[in-house]
Amino acid sequence: MSCLLFVIRNVSPFDFYYIYLINHVCGINNAIFSGKSETMPKLYLLLFILIGISIEGNAQKSKRRPTGFTSSQWYVGITSGISKLQPKVLDHHTEIDGWASEDLESKAYAPNDQPMGYQLGLVTHFSPIRFLQISINPSYARQRWGYRTQYSWENAEEPVYAFEMEYQHQYTLHYLQLPLTAKYVFLPRRWKPFVQVGIQYQRTMDATKTLISSGTDHTSGTAIALAQETQSIKATPLFNKHQLAAKAGGGIYYHFTGCMVGIEANYYYGLGNIVDDQQRYAATRDFQGLGNVLDDLRLVGQEVSFQLVFPMKYLTKSFSPVVL
């Protein structure tokens, strides 16, 4: 973030270079970043070295610093990636009220039960200056997550004559996403490592629920496994139509002459509850099984995506793209 602040405050890269030198030579980085530096000296050192190298490289070319048409670039391309998200419970809700025990039902959101999702989209990066990129990445995304609920009943007179049921509730949500990210590019050369932060608006397009029920019947005295059953049902009304998420991460580009490829990894943090509390009960009235009423949930997790983008600004004389 501090890198971005420098850009926003119009501190020139050379000023930054001097700060780096002061830090590096005199070891008084606390003077500038007091409070944070104690916990993050390594990170800053790495940051400064990267920036230092990049500025050093550019300083050689400073005499022919681009202006006008060649001072910015615009890229358009495609992205695709995968995600693994974990639901975090904000508030518990259930349709089951126990007369026998206080906490009959608990939903288990085991990390192993959370399958991969994916996203596919278009992307446009705009670089107003060589160190900054603002990106918009309209995508289609499929996010998947789920939980399990278990129940058991015992015959008070003959406890061995029990009955057990397990329900696996799997949700698949389809979104149109619109992330807006700001990247700080360390090395505006062929290899371009970057860090980024962003905020993402997403609109729920569709949601389905798959219920896998299984059980064991001991009522005859011997354990009989019940045949596993799978049912799918539409669950779109259960979720908030408009959702927000924050992202932070980093990646690296490689700039070929006519295109640029990149890979990035982000931490995904859902901003708020994805479940529509107005529909929690109404939308699950017709669901089969037990434990259908959803908790208030926030999704957090990781995303990895790949991209292929093409520069949009070319120099007409040589028909070569503007390279920042």
Next chain:
Amino acid sequence: MNQHQNLGKYLIGIWIILLTACASEEELIEPKESFTRLYETQEFTDQYEPLSIVQTSDSGYLTLSRTEQWKTHLFKTDEEGITEWVQVMEEPFVHPLPQLFPQDSGFWMFSMNELSQSLEVFAINALSGNTENVQTVSSVKYPLAIHRTADNQWIVLGYNRDTQSSTLHLFTQNFVEVWNQSFEIQEDVEEYVINHIAGIGSPLPFFIGTNGNNVYFNGFYNYSFSLVFANLSDGAFFGTMHGYRDESTISALYPLGSQQYALAQNNFGNGAVLPNATIQERTIGFGGDLPTIAYNEIDENARVLIKEINHLGQEIILYGTHTKRRQLVFYAYSKESGELISINYLGQTNPYRMGDFMQTEDGGLAVVSETYLAGKFSRLAFFKLSQKEFATWF
């Protein structure tokens, strides 16, 4: 460069507009307005037959059910359907009649004394869960149905096994008998009556009510399970709508005005409704002649309830029952025109049996029913629909 910076600003602008567009203001449904509750006991053998639901002074709900075939089961929830107390009345007080009547400090509840077969009157304080046996009415044996008249008197249907007759009794507010009448039964129906009381097999649709100066009851009379009309002033017989044994009967009746009734019928296992029937109380007719509309989806011997609902000034006759698929079903008819407005179902996948329903203080709908958890265990289920959800039915 300026051109491109403008483009960047333009993109950010679009994004901000999209964000603000999602912040729309709507009227919010609070948790108490819409919920589903399943009351789990973890007992293998529990069996519940919900009979009545009423709203209490603290906006909670009091539910009356039968359990263990004929025992009285009461439970009170808060406004979100969370249980506050549960109570099973010990014998000899069994066979609760399927209504709870509001009174100053709670509700009246009626059941039978297993030993004397007399009518027992209970006062229930819904908030504390205190139940008090305030009176025993010995003149009524095998009580089958009760109704509170417009002037707060009690009209009761009983059965007299000595004379093999249905008995009709009018009591004052304080259970002083005003008159009683007997309606002779020509067949031996004791087994049917006892089974109904003991909760063996399907319950029979006994009911009693008044329409102006007429009292009507559904019970055994002459050779069949019939709808009988009498004079509210003295119990004198007016007329009857005969059924066929206990296989073709009226299953619910709601008075709409002079000689006008909304009714439901059970015809040899198939349901039928007639939202606006003209019945001459002083004639002898046959229920099979009524021009009912067949609703074969209604379950055999299903409990059918007919209630009047007021939706934004519109008077609606709402039928509630369950189907052969064990879904709860509601048929909404216009009271004025008798036209069908809508058919609505609750519970598409798990099995449900109708208990009772009511329009709540907030204009929503509360429904208590029996369901089977995991398809095996009989439990009580409570659906609450908000006014907004309920309004989509009309």
